[in-house]
Amino acid sequence: MTESLADLTATELITHYREKALSPVQVIEDVFARVETLEPTLCATYALDPDAARQAARESEYRWSRNDPAGPLDGVPVTVKENIATRGTPVPQGTAATDLIPATDDAPAAARLRAAGAVIFSKTTMPEYGMLSSGVSTFHPLTRNPWDPTRTAGGSSAGAAAAAAAGYGPIHLGTDIGGSIRLPAGWCGVVGLKPTHGRVAVGNPYPGRAIGPITRTAADAALALSVISGPDRRDPTSLPPIDDVYPEDLVLRGLRIGLLLDAGLGLPVDPSVAAAISAAAQALEDAGAIVEPIPPIITREMLDGLDRFWRVRSADDIAALPEERRAKVLPEIRRWVSTAGDLSPFDVFRGFSQMGAMAVAVDAAFATYDFILSPVAPITAFDAELAYPTDDPLKPFEHIAFTVPYNMSAHPAASVNCGWSGNLPIGLQIAGPRFADMPVLRLAAAVDSLQGEHRDWPTG
Template sequence: MTEQDPNALRTPQALHELPAAALIEAFRRRELSPVEVTQSVLGHIERWEHHLRALYLLRPELALQQARESEARWRKGEPLGPLDGVPVTIKDNIATRGDPTPLGTAAVDLTPAAADAPPAARLKESGAVLVAKTTMPDYGMLSSGLSSFHKLARNPWDRSKTPGGSSAGAGAAAAAGYGPLHLGTDIGGSLRLPAGWCGIFTLKPSLGRVPIDPPYMGRAAGPMTRSVGDSALLMQVLSLPDSRDSMNLPYQEIAWEQFDRGVERLRGLRIGLLLEAGCGLAVEPEVRAAVEHAARLFERAGAVVAPMQPFMTQTMLDGMDHFWRMRSHIDMKGLPPAKKARVLPYIQHWADSAAGMSGEAVFKAFSQFHATRLAAVSGCRHFDYVISPTSPVPAPPAEWASPTNDPLRPLEHIGFTVPFNMSEQPAASINCGYTSGGLPIGLQIAGQRFDDLGVLQVSRAFELIREAQRPWPQPPSEALQHVD
């Protein structure tokens, strides 16, 4: 059984759930107003947010003012761009002019940003309505909604579980229906892990496809949405050039609107099936079974699926972990003691464990980034696309900093995601099933470098062939005691 087209209009009573493309068409036909859509999103947030704690800087009046300005433009037939009037959220660490950028930690001074970072600038230029920013853990270094600055973010599917991270609030907001479009970042899995654990879709683009400031090795910004189509629409805007990103790819006009090539797009594709990461946590049986089932669906659609041997090693994962520890140790060493004390103890313990590393040890740790890049490129070279679990395990408890909850084993769950940051390849996460307890299971779809559109097309084809999805979670009854 295939799912309903996620781009189809639903009922007028569920405006906050409408896909972005449907909203734009309704604005164009004057069947809906950006104001009433924004009001619906804000009302839905009011019912959900005290249970989830996904948002930062929620300012309803400011959002409504933007919506009124968009409504006036649509009345004149002069929309600013492809997203005019569509509600969006932006992750805490993507600067928005005039707003503090706390990076999820109480240790950062709340200084207003002087300018919009490139992704935020593109959204504003397109006329999108910024409803709020979304929460993240300290410095973005956890796959969790645990933060010393923000309240604990929770997973809408099961509020005792984490939404993942570091794009924690964005993942929860998308799954909870806080409007159609959400923007996060990823340096080792921070888009894909919350997407997998929250049952939504994301694309980590090829490095440099979406300009970002500040740029960093492996760092990417990308869309987090309920459907592939909404991510494709968001990529039209996010991929526009910006000279502030020294790692930006040369601008390329990509036909993002051609994301839907149907199931026929899968016929004859060579797809690698990666069921073991080669490092970190073992894949849990329910996760493995869901990914194997997805592989069978690809085969039935005409793809040639072949098993892959792991290309990552524990040495690679540990090396990247240790280098990031040293980077964070140096950052926190520069903080006054009182400010460092505000950082999550888990992060402090993790970073301070690098204090005794020698220069030789740091060099060897850093060399594992390049070793990972070489291994990923070599491991994928015989395939058009590679499918794997997004995470080896379902969402862990909300209060845990990571699936191990051990600061000396913090990255054991990113063995499937991190190699594609270092190899600069595009990689998506899309829901492929549920655990017996009802938690989503993410399927990662990775492509060759620069093939962002191809990854979207393959993801859309899978969206069409997978089983019908469960209804999105809804706010609990107000008669029930909520979780803070």
């Protein structure tokens, strides 16, 4: 075994543990060595806890020695995004304005990871209130992209995607309300799944909000999803556990796939992005799928309406803070919410209603297609120091027109690398019908297998 243990997938680790070829104690030490090497540049972790992780790894080693693993992820190193509560750790939400109170309980997804034996060795960073597609935060150091540290890792699951690409272990949990798993996964060249809404119970449910895995392979994403899915009383929207089996191959011949290359609004699609997405679609067509171009799904009114509603929601949250804490909020966020008072109640209601309008539009697009392909983002990773790709707080969502519809419609959608622009990854988004989480991941695996180029990971 010549590669670093930190780069092994979760499925590989479990096989090695079962065969007594590796110990979780060896693996976590390799992960910490990787973190020590790259973390001064990437700044992807929060509340790193080596002592607790080493103890958990020793306990896992003992269970494997008795052939009595706690669950499907016993001994696998994982991270959890900082806004997914873990007992004893504050949840700053990426901002210095938060009062740092330790969480009293694990959120449902974190609790399921622990029950399955996973070694949660760190939380990962996020930007200010999770409302940026970058790593810019007043609480965390600036998170950077492992492929090019001058570029953003994306957001809001910034640290999770950077950690996945850099080899901080195989499984990382993120959250997504408008693209916050898929955007950083796409810009960091890894797999990220926003599951069907409710597939993974969320401790603080909200329309569009989802928790999902960020990994290097679709198989690891499927394994993680099988562990963290299921209902919880803290989330009245949560669904029964997933009962689909991932390893079945997806038959490509005859699949009907819609190809969306133009969102109809927002930033224009970079030619390198369009070329990579088109090449992936062509590879699927060559393998027997039926691929057809489709028109834009959402409208300017839908995206602007959602922006107005989110501004008011965030303005209300910030207004509730004491003055001294409000002053700590990132200036770009304060500028964004400063216009909320100009909106009428009718503006806000119409903005809220656009979530339902998006859901109807997405559902109509699936009337004749099994999957919909598109770019994850219209551009490659932008400058790391920018809060927004537009560098304009009043135009914060011009890059999410491909991702946000599936949050509002509850459909599963994944990112998988499909090409390169220089040294920067390009993410392909695969969306599927509601509850088709595993088929989406199977198609992601198929896309990955059809790729002509697989580059070495940026591990130091």
